[in-house]
Amino acid sequence: MERFNVKRGLVKQVTADGGLAALARRHFDNVEGTGGNSFSASHGIMTSITASYNEQGALVAEVTNVPPNFDDPEAMKAAMDARRRWTTFLDDATGYDSKQxxxxxxxxxxxxxxxxxxxxxxxxxxxxxxxxxxxxxxxxxxxxxxxxxxxxxxxxxxxxxxxxxxxxxxx
Missing domain, CATH: 1.20.1270 (Substrate Binding Domain Of Dnak; Chain:A; Domain 2)
Structure with a gap:
């Protein structure tokens, strides 16, 4: 389980735009809303993604990854795409880039x-x-x-x- 700080006011904005599940649908496949501002999903090597905003306004996420076939260039491309999607989702869901x-x-x-x-x-x-x-x-x-x-x-x-x-x- 990972915890990410969220920029002030972003939770309210995400909620107004349809919630965390709606945001996740822009980045992942098989997204299911599991309540107010929470969802579960999967995409490529990320077999399980669950995330929600907690009471303090932080994003709490848990991701289960399966290692790709490192010998297969297509599998490596898919893994890199999944990683890029995850990073972009975090950027959008927290309002901060990876360094921040x-x-x-x-x-x-x-x-x-x-x-x-x-x-x-x-x-x-x-x-x-x-x-x-x-x-x-x-x-x-x-x-x-x-x-x-x-x-x-x-x-x-x-x-x-x-x-x-x-x-x-x-x-």
Whole structure:
């Protein structure tokens, strides 16, 4: 399962234009809408493609590929065509090109890393600190629970924001 950031306002636009399934029909064969903004499809070496927009407005997709016959030039052309279609679909469904998608993915992962690091740092600080009031400890533990819940839900932006607040509260 892969997650891709989507440009602000694009989900609304895609929905107005018939939804994610309608967009997918421009790129793949055998597309079936499976709900509001989700679909399942296949095309060439991609035997299974499922994608949807999640609550945070990100595109979540899963693709199953079968390897082509590398000795057959026609099979290789078909595989390259399938890959091109997938990339073009992602461009249209996210509003970002491949380089931008890579940068957004790094950004998203960095937010999760910062949140986890803040939790670790806060717990270490609380263990080492002797003059920290019980009220501050409880408040910090509450924030840690919020951060962990946000990370579990895949809301790294919220987790990073709460982590920043946690770090400031322990200074």
């Amino acid at each position: 998608r890579g940068n957004k993915a790094k950004e998203w992962a960095k937010k999760a890393s910062k949140a986890k690091s803040a939790i670790s740092g806060a717990r270490h600080f609380m263990r080492m600190s002797e003059n920290l009031s019980d009220e501050v400890r409880e408040q910090a533990e509450s924030m840690i629970e919020e951060i962990e819940a946000a990370l579990e839900q895949g809301d790294n932006t919220r987790a990073a924001g709460r982590a920043e607040k946690l770090s400031k509260s322990l200074q």
